[in-house]
Amino acid sequence: MTNASEVLSSIQSAFPGAVLDSRVESDRRLWATIDSNKILDVCKHLSSKLNFDHYSGSAGVDWIARKEMEVVAIMASHGAHQVVAMLKVKTPRENPSVKSLTGLYWNANWYEREIWEMLGINFEGHPELYPLLLSDGLMGAWPWRKDFKGYPDLTTGERAVAITTTEGYTEYHFPPTPAEIEAGTVVTQRPKYPSFREREEREIKSDSEMIMHLGPQHAMVPGPFLLDILVEGERVKKAFLDIGYIHKGIEKIMENRTWLQGITYTDRMCYVASLSNNECYCGAVEKILGLEVPLRAQYIRVILEELSRIQSHLIGTGEFLTLIAGVGFAPWQYMIMDREKIISLIESVTGARLTHTFVRFGGVRNDLPEGFAEQCRKDLPYMKSRIEEFIELFAQDPIYHARMENIGSISAETAKRMGCAGRVLRAAGVAYDMRREDPILVYPELDFDIVTGTRGDSADRIDVTLREILQSIRIIEQCLDKIPSGPIKTDVKIPKKIPAGEAYYRVEDPRGEMGMYVISDGGDKPYRVKVRGPFYATFQTLTPLLEGVYIADAVAIAGSMDGCPSESDR
């Protein structure tokens, strides 16, 4: 199987001089700085010759002291090999600009847009450089640059000035104070682009078409986002997605908090997956530190992360089922009730029900309490019988079938090309799971299957989710048998200042592949944390999936993705 050094030598021999700097961290991680003129060729080479068919995201980094910016593309493969190549391209800080990879990888679109709006790096050849997460008012402030001084305080309503528009609506504006203008915290130069409204209205071609708004508060996915669909009769002609309604700037906040405090923020990216978010961040920092986690702590982490996966799948599925008819509402109630049991199990260890702040650098916070294993052995078989019942229940319901089967189908090829994650990808038949691809903790020692579907439609997604719960139960049962006694924290003292370095760590979040790219400059705070969330990747594929479907199916498709805008917006 291909390993990182082979990939590096292949690039070097194909493009002599293109690799400016490189580091082979392990068989699975390659770090390389590529000549910015050659990046497109190198990527072409990687995807055609070396099976790098998975563009997993990219991160922008502002190296203010070196007067340059960096765009790091994260490249991987859907199962052909396990190398993750982190390809960096440098650009000067004055008028930063790099080549866009959207021509090669469809899903580079959102990642590059985000880097553009946050750091002001231009992407040559990008088809639609429009803001994604930020509001129009913040455009041009480039908030993730290191010299961002903070936007004027808009939290006080007293400053708002009411203006009546030509259409008779009242709008509120916040004129900057002279002090703010002097401090340079006000955006003076805004980039020019058509607004979201203008963009969607451009697409209306005839009088029989109209735009329908679903959201920003819509039930199909918990969390706010705006889905506008252009409809003609009952058919969706085109869909427009506007996200960023719950953008919290977590990555930027973490740059301003100590390493330890950062753990609490990872909880809040997606509250039903907070344990895997904890794991991802702590794992990355452990990688920089070169820390070994005690075996017992590894088992505890696996047990809790799998429990967390079960509860996340239950709420994700249950909530979605309320939106479609058929077996409908009742399973939701039962799923929520069953989920309580799992939540209580997690709570008995972590002390919190949702935001756990549980994983620590080199260990975990608490040991398993007395009687935990017994309680698990009591609850898990029950859960198993319940899930089997649910699977059977959905399999026999004709209304459920009518609403879910062959709705929002996606082929394996398309799913890979679009970079979907988690259940959407696996339902299409691609067995891509981080627990196998990039195994962490004690996963290699555990026996479990990667559940896949065949049709890639909404029904398959639910089916995959439910069967994944059965696998999680299997994993936990093995862990309970195998867990050794011993310390739950490393005895190495974690320094307040983490030594300079960088790491990319991936975990299998309930929603799919999640990665965190953490950079330390040797300080007591992270220099940069980039979160590559799974739902962000899947969310991007929603608009093309909705083209041509019935309006009523929009809900069945969007809901079946088990979305969490809070995580995609961060």
Add this chain to the structure above:
Amino acid sequence: MLKRKMIKNFTWPLKTATQEIEVTRLYPEVMMELPAAERGIHELNATICIGCGSCARVCPNSCIEMVHFKFGNPLKNKKMQFPQIDYGRCMFCGLCVDECPVECLKMGQRVTMAGWERKDIIKGPDFLATKRFSSKEVADLEAEAKRIAAEKKRIADAKKAAEKEGAAKEGAAKKPAKEGAAANGAAKKKAAAAEAKPKEGGAA
């Protein structure tokens, strides 16, 4: 007719409301059992808190402020500063508990804390302290603290005086070499003697 019906709209609820019908019920009906690891409202053992402020420094939300509280241990906590927590900001992450060097801060099973105003949920050490000294114990401890302080001071003063004497002697030995230094030493000795005198008197 209509009017009479309208009147009934008011009389009926009045009549039923005065009968013993349960309208508002406590929810949840039974409080769920919380595990031992629960991260609820903090519990402060004021008898061992040393007032180091580590908890306040680690808090990601800056919700801990160190305030004065009477019923702690003046021997260990010289300034009698104890944590006060703003539950309007606290997210119950438990980092403060992990960071406490003497393990006097814990999180317990208490979870209700509603108040009418924001300031009602800023809870001081008086609310948080599950263990504290009584006024009498504090008075005793304070007396003890004073005694120890006085003792320490006496020892320190004696040491200082001895040191100075030593320095003076050295100075005297060096006298032939450096006149200025010797004069300096002698002056210091004088000053030290003058300082020591009233204190001795005080102690006596």
